[in-house]
Amino acid sequence: MREREDGTRNDGPRHGAPPPVAAADLGAELGERxxxxxxxxxxxxxxxxxxxxxxxxxxxxxxxxxxxIDAEARLELVRALGVLRTPTVLVLDAGGRVVRRAVGQPRKADVIAALGEVV
Structure with missing residues (x-):
């Protein structure tokens, strides 16, 4: 885990990553990319x-x-994906696999950079 200057942490890819997330689990369609x-x-x-x-x-x-996702309303998903605090942002690839994880308020440049690794 790496802590940034603004106090947020970017955990990066995780070993033992959860299985891919399906649109049905989220109640919304995944992005094409x-x-x-x-x-x-x-x-x-x-x-x-x-x-x-x-x-x-x-x-x-x-x-x-x-x-x-409202974490309080979706505790089963929170547990399955190992979410411990809010906000937590997961970057999913087109197949729904978690490729990046960040805890805390992200900077726009960091989000764009994380997407650059996926798309």
Whole structure:
């Protein structure tokens, strides 16, 4: 795990990664090229800022979807994917495999860089 200057951590790829995430698990379609999967909670201020950043990036990059999940409402998915805090962002490839993971509010440049590794 690496902690950045702004206090967020980018865990990068994980060993023993979870199985691919299906659209049916999320209740939304995966992006054609990649998906930015955000886990949030109701009273999380960084989650709102993260939603804005991920929405902007998804709007800029063709084939990329942004899906936000309410962590409190989807505890089974939170456990299955090892989410411990909000916001947590998972970058999924076109097949739904987790290729990057970050905890905390991401910077737009970091999200774009993470997508560059996937698409």
């Amino acid at each position: 990649a998906t930015l999967l955000q886990f949030s909670s109701a009273f999380c201020a960084p989650c709102r800022a993260t939603r804005r950043v991920l929405g902007e990036v998804a709007g800029m990059v063709p084939g990329v979807a942004h899906i936000e």
